[in-house]
Amino acid sequence: MKAAVIVFPGSNREGDMARALRQATGRKPDMLWHGDHELPAGTDLVVLPGGFSYGDYLRCGAIAGRAAIMDAVRAHAARGGLVLGVCNGFQILCESGLLPGVLMRNANLRFVCKMQHLRVERTDTAFTRRYAKGQTIEVAIAHGEGNYEADDATIARLEGDGLVAFRYCDAEGRLGGGANPNGSRNDIAGIFSPRRNVLGLMPHPENLIDPLVGGIDGRGLFESLAAA
Amino acid sequence: MKARVIVTLKNGVLDPQGKAIEGALGSLGVPGIASVRQGKVFDVELSLDDKNAAREALAAACEKLLANMVIENFHIEL
Numbered sequence: 001m002k003a004a005v006i007v008f009p010g011s012n013r014e015g016d017m018a019r020a021l022r023q024a025t026g027r028k029p030d031m032l033w034h035g036d037h038e039l040p041a042g043t044d045l046v047v048l049p050g051g052f053s054y055g056d057y058l059r060c061g062a063i064a065g066r067a068a069i070m071d072a073v074r075a076h077a078a079r080g081g082l083v084l085g086v087c088n089g090f091q092i093l094c095e096s097g098l099l100p101g102v103l104m105r106n107a108n109l110r111f112v113c114k115m116q117h118l119r120v121e122r123t124d125t126a127f128t129r130r131y132a133k134g135q136t137i138e139v140a141i142a143h144g145e146g147n148y149e150a151d152d153a154t155i156a157r158l159e160g161d162g163l164v165a166f167r168y169c170d171a172e173g174r175l176g177g178g179a180n181p182n183g184s185r186n187d188i189a190g191i192f193s194p195r196r197n198v199l200g201l202m203p204h205p206e207n208l209i210d211p212l213v214g215g216i217d218g219r220g221l222f223e224s225l226a227a228a
Numbered sequence: 229m230k231a232r233v234i235v236t237l238k239n240g241v242l243d244p245q246g247k248a249i250e251g252a253l254g255s256l257g258v259p260g261i262a263s264v265r266q267g268k269v270f271d272v273e274l275s276l277d278d279k280n281a282a283r284e285a286l287a288a289a290c291e292k293l294l295a296n297m298v299i300e301n302f303h304i305e306l
Contacts, residue, residue: 059296066293095296102298105244149241149299183242 001226003029003045006073008064013050013087013206020206021047024222034067045082045225046073048089050142050204060103060145061088065095074098082126082228083198087143090190090200099191099200100158101150103143107183111144115214116181116203118166118189119173125196126228128165130220136173137217139203141181146202148184148191155185165190165199229274229282232305235295236267270294279306 003021007014014031021029029047030040039046053064064070070092077083077098085093093099106112117138120131131137150158158164166189170179175187182202190201205218237243243265250264272289276282283304290302 058293062293062296094298100298102296104242104299107242107244109244109248147244151298183244 001025001027001044001228002040002042003027003047003225004032004039004043005029005047005049006032006034006069007049008034008051008053008067008092010053010055011049011051011088013204016204016206017047017049017086020209020218020222021225023209024219024226026226032069034064034069036069037072039072039076043076043081044228045084046076048073048083048085048092049206050087050089053088053092056145059095061091061093061095064088064092065097070096077193077198080195080197082225084127084225085198085200086204086206087146087202090202091145093198093200098198099193100154101148101191103145103202104147104149104183105145106143106147106181111142112146112181113140113142114181115139116141117169117171117173117179118203119169119175120166121164122162125165125192125199125224127192127199127221127224129227130224134173136169136171137220138171138208138215139205139218140207140214141203143182143202146182146184148188148202150185158188158191159186161194163192163194163196164188165192166201166203229276229279229306231272231274231282231286233270233272233286233290233294234267234303234305235270235290235300236303237265238299238301241299268294282306
């Protein structure tokens with residue numbers, strides 16, 4: 001598994017992401033600058049890390065979504081290559097057209113920074129094979145704009161085609177009510193592209209890979225990728 | 229040539245910021261505010277003389293970057 005992490009001005013989770021990838025794959029990822037035009041030859045996985053690219057100017061992820069390197073990321077995805085976007089990376093994937101919908105301001109207008117349970121919706125993907133179907137995992141969330149919205153037809157397509165990757169839930173795996181931290185439609189925390197080679201999610205699995213900092217429920221995602 | 233581009237949320241898209249502003253205006257006692265929706269204004273200076281070309285360039289700017297067409301509409305004033 002050869003991974004590349006793209007760094008934009010204002011990214012701040014690239015170090016955590018690199019650490020998680022290195023732990024799972026045994027290999028340091030390439031760190032790419034947003035102004036690059038090409039991915040290193042043989043790149044299997046492109047990762048867009050969290051942060052505040054371009055200071056969240058205009059809309060979260062809007063300017064990064066149009067950066068020079070994104071043409072190469074789109075071409076990689078079109079070839080079936082793996083792309084992972086976390087938090088701001090998910091916002092960038094939506095803004096770049098690689099995933100549908102948009103991440104709106106949290107319904108309660110507050111930045112939420114806390115531990116959050118998620119339900120794993122399917123495990124036959126390169127990102128989730130090391131989890132169990134319906135498993136509840138606990139990871140961190142930290143965002144002000146994580147309220148997933150899309151038109152009714154898009155939501156119906158995501159649900160009908162099984163493209164919801166993770167949903168917000170409580171510790172027992174129950175959906176709805178207070179378990180949804182930001183007002184996302186259908187409790188959506190992460191979605192796949194139609195071929196399931198692109199995953200965007202708001203929570204931060206890369207921060208839950210070490211018992212020292214609160215748990216290892218994020219490891220499954222990186223171990224899945226390492227085995228891909 | 230100077231232009232103003234106004235980007236607003238489409239009807240039906242929930243606008244929590246507008247709702248919060250609406251609530252604040254209510255608590256300030258400003259009368260007659262039925263609802264508020266927040267948008268963005270861009271003042272653009274163009275190095276073009278032809279109005280149609282300017283309109284076309286601004287529409288491209290909106291579709292490519294200034295507006296997220298999933299949730300927003302744009303309006304161009306020349």
